[in-house]
Ligand code: 13P
């Protein structure tokens with residue numbers, strides 16, 4: 001079949017031949033180029049299945065820091081690629097679609113965050129990993145949803161702390177650590193969408209189902225949850241629980257791995273406010289496709305770059321997070 005040229009991120013790539021065995025082709029390219037594929041749990045099932053590593057934000061950062069591959073293909077969003085590049089500056093880091101951004105990271109522009117930080121000079125700055133490299137460069141320690149509680153707990157009880165950018169995660173961490181951290185007013189458009197009424201209706205229909213929620217959800221959703229945790233923690237809980245049915249309030253991509261690990265259990269994605277949309281799918285995460293993954297491996301494009309001056313500062317709070325996490329066995 002004649003190949004047609006097409007445009008991905010301004011780059012002339014390749015219209016995939018429908019007869020191509022794309023999985024075999026990706027595996028072959030990966031081997032030839034000594035590349036590793038890392039995928040977040042919010043990627044589509046086919047991408048998760050072909051990845052060498054599938055994990056949450058913390059695990060992706062930990063693997064990116066350790067890999068011996070020459071190329072890291074980060075199937076996730078831009079800030080995850082940036083984190084990988086900052087930790088492994090000598091490696092080529094690719095993200096299948098460079099437009100895969102993050103509404104939470106976008107809710108915290110670096111110049112505005114700098115004003116907020118400068119207005120509170122005696123505060124320690126804790127930032128969620130869902131931030132740009134420029135925001136990380138203004139930060140004392142980075143956290144993910146897996147380690148935020150433990151890292152905040154590691155500070156003295158009277159430590160003055162700024163927490164950004166997720167107000168829901170910040171509120172939740174304040175509540176479980178009894179802190180009064182100053183919060184940046186940002187949020188993730190996916191996790192903010194879940195509806196208390198619709199989850200309550202589902203719970204009425206399936207009274208035996210346990211509600212699992214990610215801490216980026218609003219406090220009203222967290223209040224009705226049986227278990228609150230990061231993507232990896234929700235997965236672990238679902239495999240270890242005796243319950244056979246779960247209502248899952250986070251991006252629905254995680255259901256793929258939950259179902260794989262517990263084929264005898266039922267996982268119901270929590271409905272968003274507007275049930276006419278697939279709002280519990282992150283439209284940024286879902287920009288990555290198998291076709292784009294193939295093209296990005298083949299052409300080694302699009303590549304993540306980080307300004308070396310920014311990276312020099314941003315690497316410090318990320319490494320601090322990794323060191324504390326290692327010490328705590330996370
Ligand atoms: P975790 O991977 O830490 O669970 O975060 C979820 C998320 O929203 C990633 O973008």
Ligand code: SF4
Pocket residue numbers: 042077101102103104105130188189190191251282283284285
């Ligand atoms: Fe960002 Fe939310 Fe998408 Fe995660 S799910 S990448 S926080 S927009």
